[in-house]
Amino acid sequence: MGFLAPLWLLAGAAAAVPLLIHLMRRRAGARIDFPAVRYLLRAEREHSRDLRLRNLLLMLLRVAAVLLITLAAARPVIRMAGGGHARTALAVVLDNSLSTSAIVGGRPVLQQLQARARDIIRRSSTADRVWLVTADGVVHGGSRDAVLDAAAHAEPFGGAGDLRAATVRAAALARAAALPAKEVVVLTDGQAASWHDPLSLGDVPLHVYLPAAPAPANHAVIDVRAIPTRWTPRGAVRARLLASDSATYRITLEGRTLARGIAARDEEIALRAEPPERGWNAGTVELEPDELRGDDVRHFAVWIGPAPAVSLHPLAGPFARSALDALVQSGRAGIGNEIGFAPADEASKLPALLIAPADPVKLGAANRALEKLGIPWRFGAAVRGESMVRAADSTRALDGVIAESRYALTRIASAERTDTLASAGGAPWIVAGPRYVLVASPLAPPATTFPLHASFVPWLDDMLSQRLSGEGGIPRDVAPGAPLSRPPGVDALELPEGGAMTLSADSFTAPARAGAYFYLRGTTRVGALVVNPEAAESDLSRLTPEALAVRLGTRATNVFTDSTALTASVLTAAPQRPLLAPLLLIAAITLLAETLITAPARRRAA
């Protein structure tokens, strides 16, 4: 039995009123002189049992009447067997994550799940409400036929999606429908990686179906990285595979095969290359097809360009000269006018790597140059004394670098995004923005130990090749469906199959299909978005029904591996019948009985 307005049950406390009156009735009333008390005593003595029974009966009838009325106000409903099923809000969660596209028994797991979904939805009646929620978060509602059609045409998602969130959302839909019965059915391949945390669905019953067949063996490319992210023009591709045995792989760049090979189990693939391509390029690491095709190819994107041509100003100092010479000799940089490397007061164009002037007298000229170049930073007061330098990015080893003389860097208001790459004494020391890098000390030993530090030349290489050369931007790796913000100045997203998707909103979701996508400003590629499935999605290990039930952790959970049992257990809630009318009828009979018992006395009293 349930209640549609359970708060009314609190009014049941009013049942104590007749009880209290019954207990206190002999303590109220006026004091009356009455000589014939002996007759009253005799009457009570001779009829005391009748009186007690009568009063007890009246008290019980009144208490029962109050309880019945409050119970009726709470609008109770009771489930009655027979007569079909109760009106049900049924939400079917279809796991269309990448793992369900694995071929098992000659067809994708998703097809099996779709068939189960259609079986269940067909059992619903027009009085029910039905939704289909897929793992990628898409909700299909409306008529039963519309939901059936959606179940039949559900496409596999390129990533893991969020099956847990889809289930919670399905339960919320069912609860919000305000129908007598609510059910959530989850059709999943039972992949262990999909179910981490317990669910909390309240009182909504949960039925879970997972196929009885074991998960197929799977090999996959679970990680690919272009190192560095910008090749000038040399670089490397590193990849990790998931395979139970050795696997044949192929590495491509813009469709051109860079390398083929066989990787041993757990071996990391590494390929060094100096390709002739320039600009933003898409590449893949591919394995031989297996039961799950979606993770046999993993994409990457890399910017390739010539070594940056650097124009070094003489006042930048001997240490800057030595470091640049080292880069030029190794082919990682060249001499030219592409990138300036100078004290800030001597800078006249971007991109440039700017350092503080050695002479404080030139501070004003330096700030004017910064303003002229549109850089939102200014040199402030000189700060003397040793300050430890800390890199904002822990991967950059600046530990041990000391700044002895520096200028306080002050940021002026600007909407432009800036990065603080290193700080000294808690204040910004190296800052960067679009097409500039600014150091708050001269690169000379009296001001800082940085030029003497082992990390100086790699840092200079990184700044020149990754931050200052070519178009800005670095590739971003995301999972299908991930929420994203549109980068500033980007108009569209170039699709792998050709064409472009216009980006007008400030935010958008990553495409569902894996691939390398490029941000476009006009017709120029200015960045890359690499969409690959989550590595965990390639682990097809399945939970047993018992383990899944434990991991779900929610009440009223039934886990099935038999489709017939699943279908039989769904939409079985007995129809609910309201008890309002019978309760009111019983209350009326109770009150009538009370009236019949007390009426003679009331008539005599009148």
Added chain:
Amino acid sequence: MDTARATRADLLDPATIAALGRIEVTARWIVDGFLSGLHRSPRKGFSVEFAEHRPYQAGDEPRHVDWKLAARADRWAVKQYEEETNLRATLVLDVSRSMAWSGAAARLTKLAYAERLAAAIALLFLRQRDAVGLVRFDDVVRSSVPPRVRTGQWVRLIAALEEPGSGRASHAASALEAAGRLIARRGMVVLISDLLMDPDDVVQTVRGLRHAGHQVVVMHVLDPAELDLPQSSEALFVDPESGVEVAATVADVRAMYQATVREALVEWRRALSAYGASYEPVITDAPFGVALRRAFSARQEAP
């Protein structure tokens, strides 16, 4: 006919007639209304009681001459005898605290009603030349007036009836015994009481009176509220004599109470009738004529 009835004081509302004057006056109106002397004495005097002397006149029977007076005073006088009635009656009136109660402000208390009823009965007896006395009692005998028929008895009875106060409890047995002692030969004892007392003592005393040859009439004075119950919802009923308290819901116990009172009246009637005593319930809202008629008929029917 209606006019005639309306002017008869014995048929007026007791409270109305009581408001018109003192007991002495109202009793006369009641008795006048009741038409005293309806009965004829079945037994005529067989004894006389000295009343006064008068001078001898020719024709007087010599046996009535007071020879002792003639010898002492040398004067011939004839003894005048008051003819003794055929009945000597004693009214036994309960003046206990329970009698001084009325269920409604517009009604006479049981005691006021009983006093007027007793006065009327006494006047009736006196007008018939019956000797009548009075015993007032509560837990003890408060006062007694021996039965007499001579002039002045009426005044003595009224004076006794108008004595103030009422005692706490009722003990009719001793009063009845005292009344019996006041009547030298067979007579009548009329008990006027609310009978809120132990029936056994009363019945035993009545039995004694009956064995002594007395005629006993018991007039049970009841307020209408004692037959029903006072109008109230919840109340604490207190006995003014004993102080006993009983809390009750009137609506719940009224029917049972009424049945109990009816049963008690039947028990009184049965117990008193078993010894030849007459028993008449008298309700204080009934005209005095009704009560007088019952008392009169009880005397007529008495063995």
